[in-house]
Amino acid sequence: MGEIQDQLFILVGALVCLNYLLKCVKFSRYFLLHLWNPLPKSFFRSMGEWAVITGAGDGIGKAYSYELAKRGLNVVMISRTLEKLQAVAKGIEQTTGSHVKIIQADFTKDDIYENIKENLQGLEIGILVNNVGMFHSFPCIFHSGPNEVQNMIHCNISSVVKMTQLLLRDMEKRRKGLVLNISSGAGRFPWPLCSVYSSAKAFVYTFSRALQVEYKEKGIIIQVVTPYSISTPMTKYLKPNIITKTADGFVKESLNFVAAGDETYGCLAHEILAHLLHLIPSWIFYSDTFQNLFLTYWENYLNRSSSK
Structure with a gap:
């Protein structure tokens, strides 16, 4: 009996060591990619002629639109506010x-996808960035009205599923393509006081x-x-610092990690922050x-950021 227990403890110890070794290997990729980018300059253009970005009028979506255009792609920008789309489109082209x-669409609605499909007909689309999303005020106890909750489900969940459904079949036929789904650090484990947003982003992660x-x-x-923290209109333009990144800086860095695997925190600072947060036992975090x-x-x- 004692020998079996010893073997069991050795096995558990080996599995724990292996788990941490794999985490170290994954973590090291961020440092290696900082020193050496394995993606050729033609990588993004090789996926196809066009990139589609949702929520492209400002923030992260706008940054992806500019950055992918700089890397040789034509871009389809989809968002709710036509004036913003027109202004950004003009800047990108110039x-x-x-x-x-540009395609004007309100992703809080569920009847927009046929129009989007018609407007994408005939385009060789190699990249899809499912970026559009909405966030409720934080902190917020779960008592929002049904309209706001439904809007968040349409915008944060349905948009990802339906846009992917629209474009993935053609990518499969060409046997190449890139889909970037923008989730959130808040979706990596339950976040009290933003329960709907956290759960929606957890869906994006799992999906x-x-x-x-x-595929x-x-x-x-x-x-x-x-x-984690990005300075955008949704976060009320938090002041950038070592953790809070500008949208442009974050997008430029995150595209270097496309070859890093099926998930990424997008930048080295957020990767380090995520590892630190995961060291906190759940019973402490939720106390x-x-x-x-x-x-x-x-x-x-927030007070310091707004006063500066």
């Missing part, structure tokens, strides 16, 4: 020489990981990007004391 097509298993042998890369400390920190952080 600075990069790429062609831009993306499962889909990559289905990785068909020449298609499906990667979920899970950033009243920790939550109160976090809320106090968050309020002070």
Whole structure:
């Protein structure tokens, strides 16, 4: 009996060591990619002629539109506000020489996809960036009205599924393509006081990981990007610092990690932050004391950011 217990402890210890070794290998890829980018300059253009970006009027979507145009692709920008789309499209065409097509669509609605499909007909689409999303006020106890909840489900979940459904079949036929699904660090484990948003982003994470298993042998890369703090209109333009990244800086860095695997935090700072957060035991993270400390920190952080 003692010998069996010893063997069991050795096995458990070996599995724990292997788990941490794999995490170290994964973590090291970020440093290696900082020193050496394995992607050729023609990689993104080789996926196809066009890239489609949702939520492209500002923030991360706007940054992806500019950056992919700089890397040789024509871009289809989809968002709700026509004036923003027109202004961004003009800037992209003037600075990069790429062609831009705009589609006005409100992703809180569920009847928009037939129109989007018609407007994408005939385009060789190699890249899809499912970026569009909405966030409720934070902190927020779950008591939102049904309209806001339904809008968040349409915008944060249905948009990812339906846009992927629209474009993945043609990528499969050509046996190449890139789908980037923008989730959030808040979707990596349950976040109290933003329960709907956190759960929606957890869906994006799980959906993306499962889909990559289905399509990785068909020449298609499906990667979920899970950033933490980005300075965008949705975060009320938090002041950039070592953790809070500008949208342009984050997107430029995150595209270097396309070859890093089926999930990425998008930048080195957020990768380090994620590892630190995962060291906190769940019973501590969800305790009243920790939550109160976090809320106090968050309020002070917002006050400092807004006063500068």
